[in-house]
Amino acid sequence: MTITEERKWWKEGVVYQIYPASFKDSNDDGIGDIPGIISELDYIRSIGVDIVWICPMYDSPQVDMGYDISDYEAVYPPYGTVSDMESLIHECHKRDMHIILDLVVNHTSDQHKWFKESRMSKESPKRDWYIWRPAKYVNGVRKPPNNWRSNFEGSAWQWDEATQEYYLHLFCPEQPDLNWENEEVRKAIYDSAMEFWLRKGIDGFRVDTVNMYSKGLIMPDAPVTDPDAEWQFAGYQYCNGPRMQEFLSEMNAVLAKYDAMTVGECPNTHTAEGVLKYVSAKQKQLNMVFQFDVVDVGMGPHKFQTTPFAWKLPTLKAAIAGTQTLIKGTDAWTTAFLENHDQARSISRFASDAPEHRVASGKMLALMLATLSGTLFVYQGQELGMINAPLEWSMDEYKDVDSSNYYKMVNDRSGGDPKSLASAKAALQHLARDHARTPMQWNSHKYAGFSSCKPWMRVNDDYTVCNAQQQQQDKGSVLSFWKKLLRLRKEYSDLFVYGDFELLDAANENLFSFTKEYRASKAFVVLNFTGQKQAGASPENSKLLMNTAEEPKAESLLPYEGRVYLMA
Structure with missing residues (x-):
């Protein structure tokens, strides 16, 4: 058992993740919003949830669905207002639920006032707030500073014509990376992105891309792992850099003033020793992290470069065991999850979404999750057994930049080869982030009760047989099973949580x-x-x-x- 058995609300709590655009539309504009979330808090509480996690609701151009933030202290207008957020915080606390927000501080939107000032000139006081580098020239041809591939395809560097330099973007070109080496940047982040909301009463953060802040100063080329591509996977170059522990200790000093919970997103960290640097209690950095070993099962070198179900059960078992044994004999904490906004639906990935098996599969995966140690995370719709959209959907229905970029890349590389595109489409139908983002299925009415008008994204076709209203009245439903299961987990919390x-x-x-x-x-x-x-x-x-x-x-x-x- 863990060395430190100090009981904390965030250890025994069950977290329910909400993707605002797709949860509930209160004003019939086809987009989910904060008042819509407030209207369903009693439903969330009835499942057995203790902590609500809200995906980014900050003001944003929405190039990457809100992970490109233009103002940390404002709310994206279609979602509501800061006043609405204050009401949500109050209503969660009134129901004895905590609330945490996404903290996205590896990068901002290129529309953030900090970046607008940074790119004005090389002499700008905020020039060093982002990562700018001169071009290198090969045989007289201008090239980016290194061969890093963005997480969304293409080079991780964008040329800025006005100031004749490149800036780093590990994600979209519209998401320039902040320069954490600059102390002024860090102080501005703590004040604007963190304390602004902590003072309003939020209880913590899910920390996006938490191990990418320290990239070092040299930033060398990544090894060539994709010989057919100019840009190479560089996750081991920009994750877990030399000053990560220093930066997170500094961040933790801010969070500790509010006794705030933290769960970090920790990709490309595949050893227990590496993870323990972040979550050992004595290190005073993060309470816990999401290790990606489990949800990476079945993915290819680029996650979509694979075929559906390209994995065997022993691989999944080993990945789960890695997250579980992390806390044995240590002072660390861990997490249990199978779904989030960046993953396809777990039934479709790890079990069977065939009509005759989907309910059994949903219950079986729920039983597995709820008996694992650590803090339990449930993603909206997972409690209903929601599944991936069907293969018949056209690429026009896929809204995520990750999906469209990959499909375009395959099309360009293959010259539009139908077989290559069919393989790409099959991989996307199995693994795309879009499947987590279809609107929540509340009832069997048009648009699944999510909205009374056409939603921003198509509702999954199966909403008439899989929805909350129907499952609340069915003792044999996936939802009813989750409720019983979470009561059991609380009754035997020593055994199942610790x-x-x-x-x-x-x-x-x-x-x-x-x-x-x-x-x-x-x-x-x-x-x-x-x-x-x-x-x-x-x-x-x-x-x-x-x-x-x-x-x-x-x-x-x-x-x-x-x-x-x-x-x-």
Whole structure:
């Protein structure tokens, strides 16, 4: 068990993530908004949620759906106002729920006043607030400073004609990276992006791209891993840089004044030692991070360069075990999640969204998640068992810049080859971020009760058979199962929140089995990850605490069935 067993609200809490544009539209403009969120807080609380996480609601040109922020102290007008946010904070607290916001401070929008001033001239007082570099010339041809590839394709450097230099953007060209080496920048971030909202009563942050702030000063070329491309994956060059611990310790000193919770997004950090640098309690940096090993299962070198279900169960087990064993014998904390705004739906990725299996799959994955240690995160619609949009949707329905850029890249590289484009489309249907962003399915009315007018993004076609209203009245629904499951997790919080995880039968490609142990208590969890029955006898001297099947068979596990036993 963990060395530090200090009980904290953010350890035992269940977090519900909300994507504002797609949650609930209150004023019939086709876009979700903050009053819409407020109107469904009782629904959220009824699931068993303790903490609400709001994706970026700040003012933004929306090039990357709000992760390109033009003003940290203002709200994107279609979502509402600062006053609406103050009401949301108050209404969450009134229901004994905490509220956390996204903290996006690796970069801003190119429309932020800081960047507008920075790009005015090389003599601008804010020139050094962003990362500017001169061109290099190869055989007289102007080239960017290095070969880094942006996370959204193309070079990570954008030429600025006015001042004749490049600026760094690890994401879209409209998202220039802030220069954390500059102390003035850091102080401005703490004041404008953090304390402005902490003073209003928010309870913490999910910290976006938390390990990218320190990139070093040299920024060398990345190794060539894609010989056909000019720009190369550079995640190991710009993540986990030399001053990360210093920067996060400084940030934590601000957060500590408010006892604020932090969960960092920590990609390209694949060792326990690397993660512990961020989440060891004695380091006083972050409370916990999202490790990406689990949600990266099945992805290619570029995440879409793969075929659907290009993974085996032992790989998923090993990834989960890595997040779970992080806290064994340490003072660290961890997270349990399968979905968020950047991931496709977990049923479609890790189980089966076929009509005959989707409900069982939703319950089985829920049972797995809720019996894992650490803070539990649920993404909007996950509690309903929402799934990916169908393959038949045209590329016009995909709104995410990541999806459209990839499809365009394949089209350009292949000269429009139909087979290559079909493969790209299949990968996008399996992994694209768009699937998490379709509107929330509230009822079977037109537009799924999300709005009374056409939404900004198409509603998934299955909303008539998968919606909150129907599931609230169905004791056998995925939603009803989540409610029971979260009550069980709270009842046995020592075991399921804090307990030691031990993976069993690691090589089994059909069943996922593990134990959870806390002092004298022990539980056994078994999950069938196939569409066929699997032999699976119950352990001796045990009590069945919960199972996913309506009519479980003692001698075998039904397709996508999961069970948890309390052992004597």
